[in-house]
Amino acid sequence: MKHLLSIADLTAADLDQLMRLTDRFVEVSQRQIPKVPALRGKNVVWLFYEDSTRTRLSFEAAAKRLSADTMTFSVGSSSVKKGESLRDTVLTIEAMGVDGVVVRHASAGVPWQIARWLEDRVSVVNAGDGWHEHPTQALLDCYTIRDERGSLEGLRIGIVGDVKHSRVARSDVLAYTALGAEVTLVAPPTLLPPSLDGWPVRVSHDLDAVLPDLDVAYLLRMQRERMTEHLVPTLREYTDRYGLTLRRVEAMRDDALVMHPGPMNRGVEISAEVADLPRSVIVDQVRNGVAVRMAVLYLLLGAGVERVLEPEPDMDNALDLAVGGAAPEPEGASR
């Protein structure tokens, strides 16, 4: 695999491999010194055209634990403000010598355009493109559910809220269904995509009717500007109909999980009390996000997944060798 652009490009087997690879990096992350030299000498650039603290920090932590070098392209202070085209920016960055580009952009499709311009010379990771996709979020969501419940097969997952504008929802629908879960989108009609032709989902406008059946209630962030677009009358009315409150949680199964991609609007789509319940695995999602992104970076830039996963689970050796197959050097601080 050269790029990670869309969950749609991954088979169930690919997803499973990424989950197993993530297991390994969770183990690395739990070490006293959670760092391996697997991507030493690799250069990864963060091309973030849209503000993102959480995703960028998560990728940054992942890259550092793999000993990759990182550079940040910050749009605010860059030539973009001076009118440089997206393509020129990308080719300029490539010329500096990079192995991977992690892209976040407010416009759908930008990672595809970048991958096209770079051909196969540089790996491109989609870190969120407009309303379209956010594949590493879907991977960490799947990993978190798998971690809690063993598998997604047969689980009933409700994605609640602003699906229309959500890249998380688009990636999650693809990933959850690929792993055998049943997905129900729960939202007012104004917050659903204009067409659901070809989406393997059910739809409901009634959260209370759906909640008792769910294994996972996945809440999406509700943005204030949706009111000015006439999509909901008030946030108060939205919360009244779709907010996950303590009262509503009572209707959920005992083992049902509450998830959220963050950042949360406490008191809007999720009440403060619900966010802090044991069934809310929101912090676990963030924690798993680092390991998932390690797995993604390693898969795209490392020296071979098989060496880490099979046949002998001597991962330390494999991760050391992963740098161009050279003999491991003593790396006191990193071991």
Place this chain on the structure above:
Amino acid sequence: MPTTVVKGGLVVDRAGERRADVVVDEDGRIAAVGEDLSADRTIDAAGCVVAPGFVDLHTHLRQPGQEEAETIETGARAAALGGYTCVLAMPNTIPAIDHAGIVREVLELGRKAICDVHASGAITVGRQGEQLAPLAEMAALGVRFFTDDGSGVADTRLMRRALEYAQGISVDGRGVILAQHCEDPALSAGGHMHEGEWSARLGIPGQPAEAEELMVMRDIALARLTGARVHFQHLSTARSVEMVRAAKAAGIPVTCEATTHHLTLTHAECASYDPVFKVNPPLRTEADVAAVRAGLADGTIDCIATDHAPHTQEAKESAFDQAPPGMLGLETALALVLTELDLPLADALALFSWRPAAVLGVDDEHGSVADGRPANLTVIDLEREWTVDPSALASRSRNTPYAGRTLRGKVRHTLLRGEPVVLDEEPQR
């Protein structure tokens, strides 16, 4: 000018088909159409179709203001290579063609071009949709076609007044035409492609077909109310075509055009996220494409227009939702229709030539191969196969959505008032 004979072709125009040579006199007029004719100079048309030059009712020449994308000179060259002898420049230049001064500039530049350039004028000042532009002042310079193209006139009352006012204006004894880019801006706001299955999946904000259809519906009502003619530009949806069909049947004075891209491409193309497929109105569904084709076949649609809309590489190398809409058309339109559509040849040529000439009111200059008419001719090799190579286009821009596509049929020669401006596929100046 030496006399010229276009020899050995099959002449096709509104009078029908006949094997004939066409002789052009010293003044660039057709002197004779018949067998075994000769003249000072011979242009070979053996095995080719000799048709009246094409008329494009929808060309963006980008001058003044965006000369890095196209100039009147380069756009006209692209037109001549595509078989056109007359193009209608859209007024969304910078500044807009909304008063006599800009009209004069465009017409002046057009006089040096290798294709007749007519200027359309804006309906409202600066195409802002707020105040009626001086239509009569522009008509006095020969402007016979008005549109705010790029956007529609959203204010219904203003559009009504424009239609009423325009009925008091004429050019050479013929009334002027108001044309509409149909798009309800409140409903289309923020939309960068057709709203539907693909926009939902791709996460690109869409604009529904109804944004176009609402204004078609409204302007049919206004044409009925005012009795004024309305020309609908680049119709793209099945229901738009159906409404125009019904309006024509009811005797309401409307005409309309369709573009080659709305006849050959669907919204599925946007899955590549390549902004070369971004256009306004957007590429629609397969059902819409089929309905627009049916509208061509049954005569509801009066002509094929290109909506030739050059944009620089830089502009098209941005994100899909940030790139400007529009695609090239002049050099590919004929070949696409010949290759992809199943129209009888004479019907196809009618849609490119004499029917748009009649809509624009230039049918005494363009659209027929007959004695005494200016020799505005195009000679087409129907069998010629070629592959669209963006870098080989005469347009200053490269934003064709058909790169790499193999087409059948190419313009071999074009004559503008007798002057061979394209010979053997090469522009002569």
